[in-house]
Amino acid sequence: MTEPSDSKTVWTIRDVLTWTTNYLKRKGCETPRLDAELLLAHNLGIERIRLYLDFDRPLSDGERLGFRDLVRRRALREPVALIIGKKEFWSLDIVVTPGVLIPRPETEILVQVVLEDCQGLLNLAILEVGCGSGAPLIAVSSVRPDIQLFACDISINSLNCASANASNHGFAAQIFFFASDLLESVRAEHMFDVIYSNPPYIPSNNIDSLAPEIRDFEFRKALDGGLDGLDLIRRLIPTSRDRLKPGGRLILEIGEEQFDSVKKLLETNGFSMVRVFKDLSGKNRVVKAVT
């Protein structure tokens, strides 16, 4: 990375953003300006908006040096969220670590469907299976702090990350975390009104053709759904059926091409009223079914 720094003595925030945006664009990053802003704000320890208020502020040599390291990592296509250790989801800052899936904007649809499903209902028992960073949980809690949520994950790293996020946002008391491989450790007497999940659903063979950010840096276990992507969903459907109260709902994020197969799995396992919800790019993204 050759920043033409030697020929220039003063580098303002504006200069650095322009230079970095062009550099990251050449490296194939899809949102180079946003990335440059997020990395610089993180490096300077300020809110992104402040960059615009201090556009003409010069950077010290130390600040430029630190920033250059972050830009170098991004140029190798490490996701911004892993470099800065957080990602915005549902307008909330969610801490992320290398052992969790980075929250995706399309997962906000999952949150919306869960919230709509719970609208006007009180005293619900809700379980999130495979909570990862905890992003959907924190989002649900932020709108419905009255609901007691239960959340499990097979990975202790995920449970640590999710419970740190719950504490950061003040929802530690509303969410009960426990370790479980899908629903294996949920005791038979525990029955829920709603079970929801964003399980790994990408077919194993597709992972290598994904963007380098995902292929080379993201936690594979949170993405890999086996040969056809449905391995975990295939286990999740019948076990959820057994843990849902009569009239209980299962809400799942799925891959855009998986709706027909998932609908069939749901119906053969005693679910009905199967509905699909699209994400903002018009792709099938979330299914809901009733016991």
Ligand code: GLN
């Ligand atoms: N939507 C994610 C992606 O395409 C996959 C998330 C998942 O497997 N649960 O990268």
